[in-house]
Amino acid sequence: MTRISAARWMARATALSLTFVAATAGAGTLEDVKARGKLVCGVSEGLGGFSEKDAAGTWRGYDVDFCKAVALAILGDAAKVDYVPLSATDRFEALAGGKVDLLARNSTWTLLRDAGRPLEFVGVSYFDGQGFMVPTIYGATSPLQLNGATICVVSGTTTQDNASAYFEKAGLKASFLPFAERQDARKAYADGKCDAYTADRSALAAERADLPKPDSHTILADVISKEPLGPVVRDDDAKWINLVRWVLFGLIDAEEIGLEQANVAAAQAAEAKRLGALSGPPLGLSEDWLATVVGGVGNIGEIFERNLGEETPMQLARGINAPWTQGGILYAPPLQ
Amino acid sequence: MRRPFSNSALSRCARRLMAGAALLLAAAAFTPPPAHAATVEEVQRSLALIRINAIDLLAREPRLPLPIQQRRDILRAYYEEKGGDLLWLRDDRPEQLVAALDGAAADGLRPTDYPTGQLITLLQETDFKDIRGLALIELFFSAAFLEYTADLSVGRFLPSKVDPNFFLKTRTLDQAAALQAVSEAESLDDFFEAWQPSSSYYASLRGALAQYREFEAEGGWAPVPLGPALKPGMTDPRVADIRERLAVTDAADPDGPDGQETYDPELVAAVKRFQARHGLDVDGVVGPAALVAMNVPVETRIQEIELAMERWRWMPRDLGQQYVMVNIAGFDLRRVKDGETEQRMSVVVGKPYSRTPVFSDQIRYIELNPYWTVPAGIAVKEELGKLRSNPAGLSAQGFEAIRGKEVLDLRSINWANYGPGNFPFQLRQQPGPKNALGRVKFMFPNEHNVYLHDTPSRSLFARSERAFSHGCIRVSQPLDLAEQLLVAGGVSGWGMDRINKTVATEKNTVVKLAKPLPIHLTYLTAWVDETGVNFRKDIYKQDAKLLAALDGKALAW
Numbered sequence: 001m002t003r004i005s006a007a008r009w010m011a012r013a014t015a016l017s018l019t020f021v022a023a024t025a026g027a028g029t030l031e032d033v034k035a036r037g038k039l040v041c042g043v044s045e046g047l048g049g050f051s052e053k054d055a056a057g058t059w060r061g062y063d064v065d066f067c068k069a070v071a072l073a074i075l076g077d078a079a080k081v082d083y084v085p086l087s088a089t090d091r092f093e094a095l096a097g098g099k100v101d102l103l104a105r106n107s108t109w110t111l112l113r114d115a116g117r118p119l120e121f122v123g124v125s126y127f128d129g130q131g132f133m134v135p136t137i138y139g140a141t142s143p144l145q146l147n148g149a150t151i152c153v154v155s156g157t158t159t160q161d162n163a164s165a166y167f168e169k170a171g172l173k174a175s176f177l178p179f180a181e182r183q184d185a186r187k188a189y190a191d192g193k194c195d196a197y198t199a200d201r202s203a204l205a206a207e208r209a210d211l212p213k214p215d216s217h218t219i220l221a222d223v224i225s226k227e228p229l230g231p232v233v234r235d236d237d238a239k240w241i242n243l244v245r246w247v248l249f250g251l252i253d254a255e256e257i258g259l260e261q262a263n264v265a266a267a268q269a270a271e272a273k274r275l276g277a278l279s280g281p282p283l284g285l286s287e288d289w290l291a292t293v294v295g296g297v298g299n300i301g302e303i304f305e306r307n308l309g310e311e312t313p314m315q316l317a318r319g320i321n322a323p324w325t326q327g328g329i330l331y332a333p334p335l336q
Numbered sequence: 337m338r339r340p341f342s343n344s345a346l347s348r349c350a351r352r353l354m355a356g357a358a359l360l361l362a363a364a365a366f367t368p369p370p371a372h373a374a375t376v377e378e379v380q381r382s383l384a385l386i387r388i389n390a391i392d393l394l395a396r397e398p399r400l401p402l403p404i405q406q407r408r409d410i411l412r413a414y415y416e417e418k419g420g421d422l423l424w425l426r427d428d429r430p431e432q433l434v435a436a437l438d439g440a441a442a443d444g445l446r447p448t449d450y451p452t453g454q455l456i457t458l459l460q461e462t463d464f465k466d467i468r469g470l471a472l473i474e475l476f477f478s479a480a481f482l483e484y485t486a487d488l489s490v491g492r493f494l495p496s497k498v499d500p501n502f503f504l505k506t507r508t509l510d511q512a513a514a515l516q517a518v519s520e521a522e523s524l525d526d527f528f529e530a531w532q533p534s535s536s537y538y539a540s541l542r543g544a545l546a547q548y549r550e551f552e553a554e555g556g557w558a559p560v561p562l563g564p565a566l567k568p569g570m571t572d573p574r575v576a577d578i579r580e581r582l583a584v585t586d587a588a589d590p591d592g593p594d595g596q597e598t599y600d601p602e603l604v605a606a607v608k609r610f611q612a613r614h615g616l617d618v619d620g621v622v623g624p625a626a627l628v629a630m631n632v633p634v635e636t637r638i639q640e641i642e643l644a645m646e647r648w649r650w651m652p653r654d655l656g657q658q659y660v661m662v663n664i665a666g667f668d669l670r671r672v673k674d675g676e677t678e679q680r681m682s683v684v685v686g687k688p689y690s691r692t693p694v695f696s697d698q699i700r701y702i703e704l705n706p707y708w709t710v711p712a713g714i715a716v717k718e719e720l721g722k723l724r725s726n727p728a729g730l731s732a733q734g735f736e737a738i739r740g741k742e743v744l745d746l747r748s749i750n751w752a753n754y755g756p757g758n759f760p761f762q763l764r765q766q767p768g769p770k771n772a773l774g775r776v777k778f779m780f781p782n783e784h785n786v787y788l789h790d791t792p793s794r795s796l797f798a799r800s801e802r803a804f805s806h807g808c809i810r811v812s813q814p815l816d817l818a819e820q821l822l823v824a825g826g827v828s829g830w831g832m833d834r835i836n837k838t839v840a841t842e843k844n845t846v847v848k849l850a851k852p853l854p855i856h857l858t859y860l861t862a863w864v865d866e867t868g869v870n871f872r873k874d875i876y877k878q879d880a881k882l883l884a885a886l887d888g889k890a891l892a893w
Contacts, residue, residue, distance in 0.1 A: 137458065138403050139451035139480055141492075149402050195402040216454065221887060 029101055029233075029240035030074065030284055038080050041067035042100035045085045048206030049307050049314040050106045059083045062307040063104040065297045066125060066231055066248070070102060072296040073247050073289045092117055095232060102244055103232040106202065113232075120235040122245035125300075127320050127329060129223030130162050131201040133208060136218045138195070143222050147172040152185045152194035154178070158225075163198045166224045186210060200227050202308070202316070209313035221319075243283050250279070250290055252332035254299035256323050261298035264291050275335045290335075300330065382467065383422060389471035390422075391415050401472075403479035407511060411478055414515045423519055424477035425470060430459060432524040433477060437484055443532060444545055444642035445487055446886075451480055478515070485514050489531045491649035495694075498885045499878050502859075503695035503784070504650050535655060536675060538648040540864035545641045548634060548869070556634035557581045566622040568604045571597050578622060581630050582606040586613075586868075612867045615666065617800050629871070637862075640871055643879050644862040646886075652696055656854035658824045660699065662788075662809055664692050664859045665872045667802040669788075669811055671820055679820055684791070684802040684810040691876050692807050694859050697780040698852035699788075699825070702818055704838050704845040705767035706777045706789070710735075714806065715763045716756050723751040734766040768842050775839045776814045778821065780855050788855075790814035803875050809857075815839070825849025 033039050043051035043063055051061040059081075068078035086094050086105060095103045096118055107113070108128070109121040132143045132151075140146060143166065153160045155178035167174040177194050179185035186207050189197040197204065201219055208214045233244050254260075257271065264272045269291065276290035283289070297303060301323070308316045322328025393400065394412035404411065424430055437450040455476060462469040486509040495502035514531065521527035532538065551557070560577040575597045582588035588606035604620040611618045614629045655661070658673045664685045671679040686692035710719060722730055727746040737744040739761050754761070765771050774790025784807070791810040796802055811817055815835055822830040827850055838845050861872045861879055874880060 135401070135454075137451045137454035137476060138401065139449065139454075139483055140403075141446075141449045146402065148406055150399075192399075192401075195405075216457075 029237045030243060033074055033101055037075065038082050039067060039071040039074065039102065040082045040084060040100045041070070042084050042086045042091055042094055042103040042105050043067065044105045045087060047106055047203065048209055049312065049316070050202065050206075051083075051085075051104070060307070062126065062303055063106060063231075065303045065307065066104045066251075067102065069251060069293045069297050070244060070247050072293045073243070073250075073285050076286075076292055078296045092119060092232070095119060095234060098234075101233070101240075106229050107232055108227045109230050118235050119232050120241050121230045121232050122241060123248045123332070124228040124230045125248055126202070126229040128200045128202045128227035128229050130159060130198060130225040130227065131204055131223055132163075132220045133189075133197045133199075133204045133217050134195065134220065136216050138218075140218070140220065143167075143196075143220055143224070144170055144172065146174060146196055149174050149195035150177055150193070151175070152177050152179065152189045152197045154182055154185050154199060155180055159199060162225045182207070202229075202314075205308070205314040205316050208315070214313070214315075239284060243285065246279065246283055246335070247293065249332035250293060250335060251297075251300040251303065252323070252330055253335050254290070254294050255301040256325055256332075259290070259294050259299055261294060261296075261302055264294040279335050382464075383425065385467045386425060386471045386474060387415065387422060389468050390474050393468070393471055393475065401476070403483065404472075404475045407479055407482060410482075410511045410515070411475060414478075414512065418516070418519060421519070422474050423481075423515070424474050429524070430455070430477065433481055436524050436528055437480070440484070440488075441549075442546065443488055443542065444645040445484075445492075449487070449492075450484055451476075455480060481518065482509070482511050482514060485509060485518075485528075485531055486511075487649075488528065489533070489649065491646055493646075493882075493885055495647075495650045499881045501691050501693050501876065501878065502650070503693050505652070505696070507650065507653075533645075533648045533651070534653055535648060535651065537863060538645060541641055541645050541648070541862065544862070544864050544869040545638065545645070548638045548641060551584055552634045552638060554584075557584045557630075559631040560627055562624065562627055565624075566599055568599055568601070568620050570599050572599065573597055575599050575603065578607070578630070579603060582610055586610045609867065613870050615800055615870070615872050632871070637869075637871060639883065640862040640879065641869070643882050644860045646882065647858070647860060651856065651858070655856060659854040659856060660788075660821070661856045661858060662692075663863065664694070664857065665861045665875060666863070666870070669809070669817075671817065671824070673824070679813075679817065681817065682797045682802065682812040683788075684796050684804050686805050686807040687803050688876055690805070690807045692805070692809060692857060693784045693786060694857055695782065695784070696854065696856045697782050699778055699780045699821060699849060699855050700852045701779050701846055701848045702821060703777045703779060704818070704835065704847065705775060705842050706771065706773045707767060707844060708765040708772045710763040710765070711785070711806070712759070712762075715761075716759050719763060720751070720755065720759075723749075727751065733770045734768050736764055736766065738762040738764055766842075767844050774810075774814060776818050778811075778817070786857070788814075788817075801873070801875070821853060822847060822849070824851075825853050826851040 041064075043059065043061075046052040047061070049061055051059060051063040054060050064083070067081045067083065071081045072078050084094070084100050086100070086103070091103055091105050091107065092113065094100055104125075106126075106128070107121075109124065113119065114121050132146065134140045134146070138145075146167075151163060151174055153163065153176050160176050160178060163174065164176065177185075177188060179188065182203075185197065188194055189207075190211055197207065199207065201223065204219050208217050208219065211217055231244055231248060233241055235241070253275075254264075259268050259272055263269075272291040272294065273288065277287040279285075280287040280289050286292075298306070301318075304316075304318060304321060305311065308314045310317065318326075318328065320329050322330060324331040391412065394404075394408055394415065399405075400408060424433065434452050434456060437452045438447050440447045440450065455473075458473055458476065462473060464470070490507040490509050494506055495504045496506075517530070518524070518527045521530075532542075558577065558580065560574055560581050563572070563574060566572050566574065566578075575592070578599075579588050579592050580590055582603070583590035586606045586609045588603055592603065593600060599622075607622055607626065608618050608620050610616075610630065611620075611626060614626075616625050616629065655672075658671075660669065660671050662669045662683060662685075667683055667685060669681050669683045670677045719730070723746065727749070731746045735746055737746055737749060744761075749761075770792060772792070774792055777787050777789035779787050786808055788809045788811050794812075796804055796810070797812045815832070818835055819830070819832050827847060830847065859876065859878055861874050863870050
């Protein structure tokens, strides 16, 4: 007879019980959301254009609209979302611990975050990357012109290392002025203590909007790192992963095939209905989910223009975030 | 993003007062006017103070704005040594610089790359009594001027950073000389004309750019539908489309005789002109290649001209009184003397995966009846099979093996014993009619082992696209070229007779040039010649790389 030590028994029992808990949770995120009548969505504590509360206390942004899209798909109502602001350090634990159903919080998809945690990135909703902002009067068009510059940076992330490696590789000198808080870095830059400010380009756009004279500052086109941002869910609920992933793909495909907020109930109603009927049942959604989502928040292009586009304080050009058919790299598998 | 520049504002730069007064008055127009009109003496005193402040800023201010900081030493040397007028706060110089930057597009540069609007804003917002502020403006203008002059004169990128196939020597702007020259120039226009790339190739592209911009402004051209090949005399509804298309660029009559759909001789002539300009077979047949070329939109053509202009900025300023220039993308070689093309011929260049590199060098000698030493890589990869199966065949073509100093008959070696990693031979082909390099090679010894040579495979020259070699350049009229190069290289007594006689001996003969002759290997997909503006395919995809770099996409995603 095999003798099993008490310790091993304990270990096995714990493993079993964990599996059991996870399986229960895994079977049910969609059911939980339906039963609750609300989606619990993790967002940032306030990042311009992505997720922030406006003056009236309403959450707005690119990521917020994604939360709404998922709520529309399941519950048919964009308002049925509870937003949970999460800090950069807490966000993944909060998701893993079941505090939120979904994390739409400008999170970069990396190997360690994906394979290193019980989490799943469902796709890329925004291709971000580290860039540089400089005073327009400098006339700079590339960071390669910033030899000898003093650069403001927020410490505690890989931002300074990326920039420092970039300049070293190019054989250029740069010194860094690191700050723990964004506001302090922005102020130092605004006061002329730095020649440039480096951060992810989306964050730079938000910072620029908060400067006294946004138009006097230019975000350079060059991107020195890959920061693909995307929604994250727990990796133990295949049904939920599929649902969230295909809501994202649906938003991307909708733009590519010409489904828009304004036409989805009219000129394009038949196409939206056909695709919704095809894709709804396998996802556990109703047959009109796609029309409801696009009718509620628009396609990914409309979400971009509303929150980040040239007409917003963010003033971001679409760039590589345009669909692959229009010179960008946004590409989703087909809704078939 | 940039504030539009209001011309009327600056043109108020008064021409009433003597040099120097104007700018201060212009600035005064945007700030509360002084209680009394400034006298000439007061203005001159202010200008002197601005100079002292500029020098003080450069000498003592620990943190200057980056564009000034980066040029601190050069600017300081200039302002300390050079008295007299300031460079920018005088006459209508700010206006002239702003106009030059706004007109950057005429040189294929992007006006949005320069801080024009910000310079104007700064000028307008600075109080004319703020001497230190005005000193800073003077320095900002100088920095912007140097940046633009460098872009115009030596290009926006280091060639090798954009494309590893470009080995041109890096050129840099002599900033001190530029400041000196602009201080002495009658007008900024004069200065920029002198400091733009000097070659006539650049000037003609500049003209072409203006012309194609006009085509663009007038709506470009509509695509002609694809379809079966159209031959002279045939009738086709697309004839009207082709007429309209070629009316824009090749002087076709847009209406044609009685609006007929017949492909008539007048239109055939226009099609032939178009084919010649695009390196297509000049046969008057409108096939898919001609239609695809016709349907390239005007915006793309403009871009190609701009890229060619950027590449001219990378070229040596002095090409030489006499030189040879190869355009890889045009499969073409020309010999030029005193600015005139004296000889032109077709060439075969490297395949896309063995690209002929871009660089400038000097032809130092010519070798008649050359040996061809098979490059080690090619020997093992392409010849080993033949060596094993039929060494006698290769031997009959004149090949022999060299091991150390020994010359061996191929048939004396058991090739089964050798292979990759174990191949202690050099394969060499003796001179003669079968030699892969033909009867002559032209040497400009370089790290890339690239040279010009003759070839026994003449048929390739008849093709319109000629990228077939391992990187070397095969020329179509080698003996004529040899004769002329020897003359140009200062070697006397080598007429065609002697060349022919020497070739007939099949004996390897080296002739050194007394004066080495410059040779420029270029890659240009657009240029202007007597047939008009020429465009070629981007065979090595090098246009795409430069374009990506200009858009800040140097990093591969």
